[in-house]
Amino acid sequence: MNLKNNVINGDSPELMEVLRASDLVAATDVAVLITGETGTGKDLLAQRIHSTSRRQDKPFITVNCASLPESLAESLLFGHLQGAFTGANSQRKGFIAEADGGTLLLDEIAEMPAAVQAKLLRFLESGEYQPLGTVDARHANVRLIAATNCRLLDAVEAGKFRHDLYFRLSVVPLELPPLRNRTGDLAQLLIVLSKKLSREHGLQAPGFTPAAIRWMEKYSWPGNIRELRNFIERMMILFNGGEIDVSNLPVEMKPRSPSRAADLFSLPAEGVDLESLEIGLMNQALDISNGNKSRAARLLGLTRDTFLYRLKKYAL
Numbered sequence: 457m458n459l460k461n462n463v464i465n466g467d468s469p470e471l472m473e474v475l476r477a478s479d480l481v482a483a484t485d486v487a488v489l490i491t492g493e494t495g496t497g498k499d500l501l502a503q504r505i506h507s508t509s510r511r512q513d514k515p516f517i518t519v520n521c522a523s524l525p526e527s528l529a530e531s532l533l534f535g536h537l538q539g540a541f542t543g544a545n546s547q548r549k550g551f552i553a554e555a556d557g558g559t560l561l562l563d564e565i566a567e568m569p570a571a572v573q574a575k576l577l578r579f580l581e582s583g584e585y586q587p588l589g590t591v592d593a594r595h596a597n598v599r600l601i602a603a604t605n606c607r608l609l610d611a612v613e614a615g616k617f618r619h620d621l622y623f624r625l626s627v628v629p630l631e632l633p634p635l636r637n638r639t640g641d642l643a644q645l646l647i648v649l650s651k652k653l654s655r656e657h658g659l660q661a662p663g664f665t666p667a668a669i670r671w672m673e674k675y676s677w678p679g680n681i682r683e684l685r686n687f688i689e690r691m692m693i694l695f696n697g698g699e700i701d702v703s704n705l706p707v708e709m710k711p712r713s714p715s716r717a718a719d720l721f722s723l724p725a726e727g728v729d730l731e732s733l734e735i736g737l738m739n740q741a742l743d744i745s746n747g748n749k750s751r752a753a754r755l756l757g758l759t760r761d762t763f764l765y766r767l768k769k770y771a772l
């Protein structure tokens with residue numbers, strides 16, 4: 457697999473921590489569970505684990521569990537013999553056998569049909585599986601990587617996902633942080649992805665004013681790096697080579713107008729103590745962000761430095 461097309465850009469400490477753990481895992485054969493919001497690079501990370509492992513020259517197969525029809529899931533994964541069931545006109549190798557020696561990515565693992573979960577657990581524990589229509593067990597040497605953008609434990613608690621399978625898969629959980637929590641990655645990704653996309657499209661990379669970048673850093677990026685990539689693509693097409701300022705940003709990223717501020721807070725007739733209001737808001741921001749100062753700063757529309765300065769000022 458060619459790693460060059462699958463580079464994971466960014467050098468934030470939050471991302472580096474995950475990449476370090478993924479390199480340690482890549483050297484082993486254990487199952488891996490990759491979690492993270494949509495667009496955070498779970499597919500990319502799975503490819504990187506495969507490409508940096510001893511299995512790199514062997515197959516890398518991806519299966520989207522949400523698209524496995526319940527009635528066919530078992531035969532698609534484990535294969536079947538001719539005549540194993542009505543309509544099985546020929547023998548079929550399953551994804552497990554296809555991935556033998558390599559890596560199998562089970563994407564959207566929470567959607568894995570219940571009937572198959574026990575068989576998958578058996579395979580994880582013993583490397584054995586049974587194609588439909590056979591009596592004897594077969595053996596395959598496959599590293600499993602499971603990925604999900606939901607909390608798999610929720611599916612366990614809802615009775616949709618087996619507890620034992622969850623524990624077996626989550627021996628090494630890797631959680632990709634959302635873009636809004638990666639310190640410094642946005643500015644770097646803007647440059648790197650702009651260059652990459654400009655080569656792809658034969659268009660000039662857009663420039664961004666410092667003010668525009670500040671607003672983009674405050675935006676929550678629910679679609680994460682995929683959304684950032686699409687956004688750069690759109691800006692490139694609309695402003696080929698131009699400089700993008702705050703006024704060119706889509707409405708969801710734009711600064712809130714003063715009238716919006718008045719909607720959010722209205723000054724009581726008796727006035728407020730601005731200093732204690734500020735301290736209260738800073739404490740709330742720290743609570744919401746679980747003590748992550750960069751995120752707390754963003755919640756208040758401040759740079760990290762300004763936020764740190766005020767924390768010190770109030771001795772918080």
Ligand SMILES: Nc1ncnc2c1ncn2[C@@H]1O[C@H](COP(=O)(O)OP(=O)(O)OP(=O)(O)O)[C@@H](O)[C@H]1O
Pocket residue numbers: 463464465466492493494495496497498499500501604605681682685
């Ligand atoms: N760190 C990164 N550097 C460069 N490109 C990235 C990075 N992370 C993600 N991308 C790109 O963003 C897009 C989405 O990544 P990917 O498909 O791996 O996300 P995902 O977490 O699997 O999303 P989903 O949950 O929707 O399946 C891809 O085009 C990928 O190449």
Ligand SMILES: [Mg+2]
Pocket residue numbers: 498499563
């Ligand atoms: Mg994915």
